[in-house]
Amino acid sequence: MKISQKLKRKAIQIAAFGLNNCHVGNFFQKGGAKLYTGPWKQFCAPGLNCYSCPAAGLSCPIGALQSVTGSMKMDVSFYVVGFLLAVGVLLGRFVCGFLCPFGLIQELLAKIPLPKKKWRLPPFAKYIKYGVLVVFVLLMPVVVTNVVGMGDPAFCQYICPSGTLLGGIPLISTHPELQQTIGWLFSWKMFLLIAILIGSVLVYRFFCKTLCPLGAIYGILNKVSFYRLTVDEQKCIHCGKCAQVCGMDVNPVKHPQSMECIRCGECAAACPVGAIRIGFGVFRGKDAPAQTANTGCTGRCASCKTCARKNL
Amino acid sequence: METKPRCGTGTGWTLVRLGLLGVAALLMVVGISRGEVAIVLKKAVNLCLECIGLG
Structure with missing residues (x-):
């Protein structure tokens, strides 16, 4: 699972x-917490x-x-x-x-x-x-x-x-x-x-x-921290899903090291093409599906609506 | 599309980060040698009336 x-x-x-x-037991001490x-x-x-x-x-x-x-x-x-x-x-x-x-x-x-x-x-x-x-x-x-x-x-x-x-x-x-x-x-x-x-x-x-x-x-310190968010611009199809799911109102593609980003990973989980990685070090993009260069489509529909926008 | 190098990903930045970690370690050593830990402990083990809204 x-x-x-x-x-x-x-x-x-x-x-x-x-x-x-x-020390939860301290709440229940004799004579008060x-x-x-x-x-x-x-x-x-x-x-x-x-x-x-x-x-x-x-x-x-x-x-x-x-x-x-x-x-x-x-x-x-x-x-x-x-x-x-x-x-x-x-x-x-x-x-x-x-x-x-x-x-x-x-x-x-x-x-x-x-x-x-x-x-x-x-x-x-x-x-x-x-x-x-x-x-x-x-x-x-x-x-x-x-x-x-x-x-x-x-x-x-x-x-x-x-x-x-x-x-x-x-x-x-x-x-x-x-x-x-x-x-x-x-x-x-x-x-x-x-x-x-x-x-x-x-x-x-x-x-x-x-x-x-x-x-x-x-x-x-988010700007310089070892633990960081990296966007692979070659894979990103600019569908906007990452910004949509972000509870902190950050657009990770535009501002990956935003001072507001709490590194929760919701954007990386929502990305249909695996273009966002959060962790120590720089993005390698080994396990992410590659997009087709001209269309931005991976061939595996992730409802990102890129095709609808581009009339494909 | 050509990938632009992202700010904060180069070797120079890694050195900056390592430098900052070194500074942090140095600051902690200075703080410990000045006896700051005892002040922190004293405040933390006694009821902080300001923290709970009574001070």
Whole structure:
């Protein structure tokens, strides 16, 4: 039995979610949910996963970055920047498509069957995440400091929906003493979480497209990453199927290394002539059917409609 | 149709990528030697009130 690309990806996403959140028993501790406090938390996870989630076994790279830059002694975190650079150069936004727990949550939400037309975001929306990265992750923890020179993790504090969903709700619901400290900030974060969850039902990966600073970092590194998308222009028949199936609104033929591409592989699976390859290295095109030079037709009908367009 | 060389596929680009990986490794070594790992661990094992919306 051949396992589809979608199923393979979903299995990897679920495994990654489980590995990031392997301490499920911490939700059911006596006296309320407790955090895992072992040594693995000195390592960062590649995806967005709040380290204040009781089940989390690794640190969130965005939270870790802010905690170091917001500390008294340091304004830059070589450790986390190095980690993000290494992961980004190796994998780019493959992390978003396969390894990010919050990405999986959004994809599951997008499956809720609502009577909906295909919602599209305005073109400027994809640039908001770069502003979030610069202002909330890089600048505010360093610039907005208290009297002893410590800055707050502004992205975690004001925006991060993963923290509210996986950390805030389980901890506050099992700790009555924390419930007494709820104020405007928690209300704001709940409002934002609900807005993002509704957005994710209506728009595929709403948070990834608009607000995620980690997606912004990996998006920039998509341009140079080892893991890349390659289009064989000799095989491509320009049927447009790849752009049609892309949930991130990318045209892989025009922009194979787009900063928005999460390397999910839907385009490669949809290509009728096997012209798209995703992986490490450059396209060799060994197992793809060759097109007939003049017509663009492979002779095996894949309903690409090239023949109809060219009146063949 | 002639195939245009795609940006990012040459040997030069591979060297750039390897160089970036080297820089990343160097940054991590510098960060570890400065004691950043301890700061990350301390923040991660204690309840982050800001993260959950209480700070």
